[in-house]
Amino acid sequence: LSRPAIHIGPSDNDGLTAAVRAGGGEPAPLDAANALVWHGGATDFPELPASVRWVQLPAAGVETWMELVRGAPEVTFTSAAGAYATDVAEHALALLLAGVRGFARYARADRWDPVDDRLLEGSTVAVVGAGGIGQAFIERAAPLDVELVAITRSGRDVPGAHRSLAVDRLPEVWASADHFVICAPATDATRHLVGSEQLAQMQPHSWIVNIARGSLIDTDALVEALQAERIGGAGLDVTDPEPLPDGHPLWASPRAIITPHVANPPSAQWRKLAERVQENVARFAAGERLIAPVEQDRGY
Amino acid sequence: LSRPAIHIGPSDNDGLTAAVRAGGGEPAPLDAANALVWHGGATDFPELPASVRWVQLPAAGVETWMELVRGAPEVTFTSAAGAYATDVAEHALALLLAGVRGFARYARADRWDPVDDRLLEGSTVAVVGAGGIGQAFIERAAPLDVELVAITRSGRDVPGAHRSLAVDRLPEVWASADHFVICAPATDATRHLVGSEQLAQMQPHSWIVNIARGSLIDTDALVEALQAERIGGAGLDVTDPEPLPDGHPLWASPRAIITPHVANPPSAQWRKLAERVQENVARFAAGERLIAPVEQDRGY
Numbered sequence: 001l002s003r004p005a006i007h008i009g010p011s012d013n014d015g016l017t018a019a020v021r022a023g024g025g026e027p028a029p030l031d032a033a034n035a036l037v038w039h040g041g042a043t044d045f046p047e048l049p050a051s052v053r054w055v056q057l058p059a060a061g062v063e064t065w066m067e068l069v070r071g072a073p074e075v076t077f078t079s080a081a082g083a084y085a086t087d088v089a090e091h092a093l094a095l096l097l098a099g100v101r102g103f104a105r106y107a108r109a110d111r112w113d114p115v116d117d118r119l120l121e122g123s124t125v126a127v128v129g130a131g132g133i134g135q136a137f138i139e140r141a142a143p144l145d146v147e148l149v150a151i152t153r154s155g156r157d158v159p160g161a162h163r164s165l166a167v168d169r170l171p172e173v174w175a176s177a178d179h180f181v182i183c184a185p186a187t188d189a190t191r192h193l194v195g196s197e198q199l200a201q202m203q204p205h206s207w208i209v210n211i212a213r214g215s216l217i218d219t220d221a222l223v224e225a226l227q228a229e230r231i232g233g234a235g236l237d238v239t240d241p242e243p244l245p246d247g248h249p250l251w252a253s254p255r256a257i258i259t260p261h262v263a264n265p266p267s268a269q270w271r272k273l274a275e276r277v278q279e280n281v282a283r284f285a286a287g288e289r290l291i292a293p294v295e296q297d298r299g300y
Numbered sequence: 301l302s303r304p305a306i307h308i309g310p311s312d313n314d315g316l317t318a319a320v321r322a323g324g325g326e327p328a329p330l331d332a333a334n335a336l337v338w339h340g341g342a343t344d345f346p347e348l349p350a351s352v353r354w355v356q357l358p359a360a361g362v363e364t365w366m367e368l369v370r371g372a373p374e375v376t377f378t379s380a381a382g383a384y385a386t387d388v389a390e391h392a393l394a395l396l397l398a399g400v401r402g403f404a405r406y407a408r409a410d411r412w413d414p415v416d417d418r419l420l421e422g423s424t425v426a427v428v429g430a431g432g433i434g435q436a437f438i439e440r441a442a443p444l445d446v447e448l449v450a451i452t453r454s455g456r457d458v459p460g461a462h463r464s465l466a467v468d469r470l471p472e473v474w475a476s477a478d479h480f481v482i483c484a485p486a487t488d489a490t491r492h493l494v495g496s497e498q499l500a501q502m503q504p505h506s507w508i509v510n511i512a513r514g515s516l517i518d519t520d521a522l523v524e525a526l527q528a529e530r531i532g533g534a535g536l537d538v539t540d541p542e543p544l545p546d547g548h549p550l551w552a553s554p555r556a557i558i559t560p561h562v563a564n565p566p567s568a569q570w571r572k573l574a575e576r577v578q579e580n581v582a583r584f585a586a587g588e589r590l591i592a593p594v595e596q597d598r599g600y
Contacts, residue, residue: 087419098394103559259403267418268418
């Protein structure tokens with residue numbers, strides 16, 4: 001395949017077309033395509049012709065696509081995992097700093113009312129899940145003089161972390177770290193990773209940041225912990241349910257900062273997706289290993 | 301002086317007493333003191349006996365003390381400049397990230413309403429004044445993939461900055477940088493450093509962060525620029541007037557994040573002042589050069 005035929009769907013897109021061409025591919029109708037670059041959702045996904053051997057998905061977290069992936073075992077699916085890592089890590093750092101520094105109160109205030117908040121400096125931050133986002137977060141938090149604890153499935157040494165622990169050590173982390181940044185994929189194993197039991201072990205000043213998926217936190221348990229002032233607060237870019245409905249108690253909590261799934265804002269997302277598409281098309285054309293293949297067994 | 305006699309005023313303080321002792325000094329009454337560690341304000345400052353040769357002030361910015369300093373030219377005054385630099389730089393980064401990431405809107409929202417905000421990543425950040433705070437800010441912003449421009453009086457090369465410019469280059473910086481972090485001392489020369497002319501040159505997405513002193517920004521001009529949506533917004537830990545009075549238009553601006561002079565919160569301030577006192581007492585006892593002597597001619 002010197003210039004593989006790549007279909008872009010569900011609609012034309014100038015940025016992705018340019019990326020396909022720059023990567024050495026040729027935009028093509030679906031029924032003539034060797035690969036599909038998909039920038040739509042999971043529900044309107046097309047039936048794939050036999051010629052399609054690779055599908056590039058637009059999302060970093062692909063839990064809604066796993067049924068499709070498992071239904072087409074002869075096709076390689078790649079996610080956009082890692083493509084948006086620095087965007088999301090930047091947002092996670094913004095939420096953590098804003099939370100610890102009292103912005104949930106200050107941003108809503110209409111009078112001068114200083115509080116003796118803690119610094120982030122000197123605290124211990126647990127990074128739960130250290131894939132692309134967790135790794136990028138660790139790099140960004142490094143100069144802030146915090147102790148970084150990385151938690152992964154395997155407990156492998158995570159570059160830049162002061163301690164690397166396996167997920168079975170999480171129970172001791174909830175009680176000992178000051179703050180928590182949740183960057184783990186959404187799988188059956190990570191659903192309600194943070195529930196009432198975990199929240200009860202945290203410290204009264206602890207902030208928890210979630211930029212992964214809403215399902216990783218038990219929302220009802222979180223609302224209860226915030227209302228009882230048992231933790232410092234929560235900075236959430238993802239929620240369960242999502243979108244967070246009007247009137248939900250999280251909106252009114254003086255201990256919550258909610259951003260509406262904007263860690264990776266649309267214009268940045270299109271730009272970074274195009275970069276990933278160009279790189280993966282070039283690899284596909286060269287017969288090389290693609291970036292971020294979805295593994296059916298682990299679910300991401 | 302093997303153990304210099306150090307008075308602590310205007311009142312006893314356990315942390316400072318321990319710091320004086322740990323530095324090799326001995327707490328003493330003012331009329332028997334070789335030095336004074338002052339943790340009060342400028343208005344209740346005592347008359348100094350001739351035995352006092354050094355005064356440690358509690359503030360990093362000493363503009364309100366300059367008359368006192370100039371009235372006692374035989375006494376060395378040291379400020380706390382640099383002691384709180386990492387605290388304040390952390391807060392500056394929090395304000396910048398929060399501003400750019402739309403938290404002024406999101407923190408006040410009660411419904412899911414995503415906006416396509418820019419990243420901080422990829423932008424140019426001008427650090428106006430690169431003393432201890434500016435330097436600490438540059439270190440903290442380094443991994444965020446921003447272009448850092450440091451502006452100092454002399455234009456000396458600032459470590460970590462991608463470009464170092466002298467203050468006479470500021471006019472081109474207002475028009476070219478994306479965001480501005482004001483870390484310059486308050487002097488006659490820096491009053492209203494940012495006024496309507498400078499604000500008019502900034503870009504519609506530009507955020508300006510002030511963690512220095514309120515007087516560096518012309519508040520009325522800023523309010524006008526925010527109301528006219530001519531800049532992205534302002535993150536202010538210091539204001540003019542300060543405290544910002546109830547009903548001031550900045551409180552209601554959807555483009556402002558105001559924190560009430562808490563970049564260096566009280567408990568952190570006491571801890572870091574004690575560290576500085578210990579170090580300077582040890583230097584005083586050893587006859588070494590003190591940290592952060594106030595220079596009468598430059599005014600800080």
